[in-house]
Amino acid sequence: MQRIKTALSATASLALSLFCAGPLALFLMQPATAQPGDQIIYLDQGWSQAEREMYYQISQGSSVISYDIFKNLEVAASQDLFRSDANSDRYGLIPQPANPRTNPDALPIGLSKTVIAQGRWKGESIGMTCAACHNAQLNYQGKRIRIDGGAGNTFDMMAYVNALDDALQATLADTAKFDRLSARLGASSPNAKAELRKRFESDAERVHYYRSRTLITPTAWGPARIDAIASIVNRLTANEPGIPENWSTPFAPTKPPFLWNAPQGSWTQWRGTQQDPIQRNLTETMGVFMPLDLRAKTPDEGLFDSNAAILNLQQIEHALERLAPPKWPEDVLGKIDRNKALQGKALFGTHCASCHNAWPYTWTEPNKLGKRFVEVGLVPQEYVGTDPAQFEILRPFVITGQLSGQLPPPYQGKEAVPTGVLYEVLQKRILAKAMTQVKLTDAEAIDLHGYREFPLPPAPRHVYKAAPRDGVWATPPFLHNGAVPNLYEMLIPAKERTKKFYIGREFDPVKVGLDTSGKSGTFLLDTSLPGNSNAGHSFENGPRGNGVIGPLLTDAQRWAIVEYLKSIPEEAGRVTPFGGAPNARSGHGKWAGP
Structure with missing residues (x-):
């Protein structure tokens, strides 16, 4: 039986975490914005509390706007601070109490202070980390x-960036808002206010450009979904x-995707x-x-410069190597029917294991560095039949402009090249x-590249990844595009699935998914829209x-497979x-095929 400890306050829970930070710890603590009786349950995923804290707040090199401006910026329609716990929670970021070691300003999970000590981007800014999207x-x-x-x-990145842009634009347009920001930052003299406004305008322009160029789309993403491919490609090849x-x-x-x-x-x-x-x-x-710089004429003049936090990214990757899939907490979500799960395991072996690897996994042969890797099924899209938009969104060719001379043969000097060519060359450079x-x-370089x-x-x-399913119970909604609300519907004919549903924040431990009633979340996902198909x-x-x-x-077979998926991993903290x-x-x- 896993041990659960309940803290009476955020301060007490923080002190308790120092003693419960070993790999077998599982405890509860009360967040700063929790209502009375609300509890946070940490499962045993192999991490110490120190590793968890690092992952939540370590900078990846992202720089959105100035840190002092972010801390004191008001939301667009009121005098409430944008960085408040209530506003973070509104957009699905997970609030946290202050932590003197890694988070003294009580930022939500996934936001961090980025400090650039020198060079053209010198300064302190607020940045995003991988935990903003890869933590639940x-x-x-x-x-x-x-x-x-x-x-x-829960995190709605598109809505959050849009709201940040609204807040910045409202402050530019509203003298009273800007004056209150100036007062909070101690910019009282005309010169100080002028310098602040210049810096503020630069920050606001960056966010507005990102919103109106990188993220613009006819289909709102909503919580739990991001078009990362097009966003990154747009930023590198266009913006x-x-x-x-x-x-x-x-x-x-x-x-x-989950990261264990x-x-x-x-x-x-x-x-x-x-x-x-x-x-x-x-x-x-x-x-x-x-x-990053993709406008300078040559590398000597700054082309391909960036604020890449290479060693921080390596530290994150090392932590992920020690991350275990979460085990279903029976004391919270209900007991697992072991007989039914055993039946489901046999059914999974018959109907699912040809694509989804199962513990203790099938591995590749050792490479020349002596490392094996877990075999990940790569299933042709035309076979699995799920939404194909990922393979259709990018324009086939792009203009190379001033970058044409930086391309390798046979593309060097070409005015237009396949989109993938320019994108790959730029990211590698x-x-x-x-x-x-x-x-x-x-x-060290071999380690950095993951051996x-x-x-x-x-x-x-044109393939989709079919990774092992350990811990999948904790990752709703389902399919790669989040178009299926629960595991039960993953096992029925696609035509019978729910075609419109609300992405709720309350967990459904029966069908193993999200509440779709609209009571705990109001974003309506319409599977008829481009990119949202729940077919396949x-x-x-x-045939x-x-x-x-x-x-x-x-129906009995479906419920047996659901019960099996709840039961894996069978061991807590199994890395x-x-x-x-x-x-x-x-x-x-x-x-392996069907």
């Missing part, structure tokens, strides 16, 4: 279950180089396109306000230049392929060995 909280009957490294099921014609519409939002077992996996990203962890993590930061600043030994073997294999095309991954009678992946199941155990069983190296 499941609410159930007044309890809040923290899922570290989970799919951020930062100043070539607006290269813009692609970000209408293919996906939910942030990601460093150990053979492939990451929903499309199975990444292996190198530092390239993956730095590219993510490029999409969320990392300062930014990474390469950042690497020159950190002076790593050969061994991957170079040259990397070509990324597969269908269990129905008929396999074109979206049909298994036979029509009986997958990075690089593979010596006796790991070797796999086939590709999708």
Whole structure:
């Protein structure tokens, strides 16, 4: 039985965490914005409290606006502070009490202070971290279950950025608002106010440009979903180089994938396109306000400069190597029917295991560095039949402009190239230049790249990742685009799934998903809109392929599989060995098929 401890206050809980920070700790604590009786439950995911605190607040190099302005900015329609716990919670960020070690200003999970000590971007700013989107909280009957490294099921990034832009624009337009901001920052003289306004205008322009260029789309994403691919590609190929014609519409939002077992996996990203962890993590930061230069004429003049926090990203990746999938807390969500789960395990082996690897996993053969990786199923989109928008959103070609001379043969000097070519070259050049600043030994560089073997294999095309399902119970909504509200509906014919539902914040432990009634969340997800399809991954009678992946199941079979998925991992705090155990069983190296 897992131990649960309840703290009477945020201060007491913080002190208690210092004693319960070992890998087997599970405890409750009361957040700053909690109502009486609300509790936060931390599951045993292999992390110490120190690792958790680091992950929540460490800077990735993102720089949104000046830190002092963010701390004192008012929301657009009132004098309430934008950074308040109430406003953070409104947009799905998870508030926290102050922590003198890593979070003295009580920022919500996923926001951090970025300090740039020198150079053109010198200063202190507020930035986003991976925890903003890759951390979750499941609410159930007044309890809040923290899922570290989970799919951020509440954060509405698009709405948050839009609200930040509204707040900045309102302050520019409203003299009283700006005067109150000036007073809070001690800018009382005319010269001080003029300097503050100049800095404020620069910050406001950056956010407004991001909102009106990077994020503009006809389909609102809503909570738990982000079109990271188009947003990053737009920033690298259109916005930062100043070539607006290269813009692609970000209408293919996906939910942030969970991160346990990601460093150990053979492939990451929903499309199975990444292996190198530092390239993956730095590219993510490029999409969320990392300062970078794609307009200088040459690298000597600053082209490809960035605020890449290489060593911080490595620290995050090392922590993720030690992150365990969360075990279902029976004392909170209800007992698991072990007999039913055993039946579900057999059914999973028959109908699901050809795509989804299961513990103790099938591993790749050791590479030349002696490391194995967990085989991740890569299933053709035309077989699984789920929404194809990820493969359709990007324009096929882009203008190279002033960057044409920086491309390798045979693209060097070309005025237009495939979008993927320019995007890949730019991200690699930014990474390469950042690497020159950190002076790593050969061994350290191998570690930074996750012990991957170079040259990397070509990324597969038009496939979706089918990773192991351990801990999947904690990651609603489901499918890559979050278009299915619970696990039960993942096992029925696609045509019978809910076509419109509210993305709620209350957890449903029966069907294992989110409340869809509108009582705990008011964003209505319409699966008929582009990028929102809930087709595919269908269990129905008929030939396999074109979206049909298994036979029509009986209701008893569906509930048995759901019970099995609740039961894995079977052991709390079970961390997958990075690089593979010596006796790991070797796999086939590709999708096994139906």
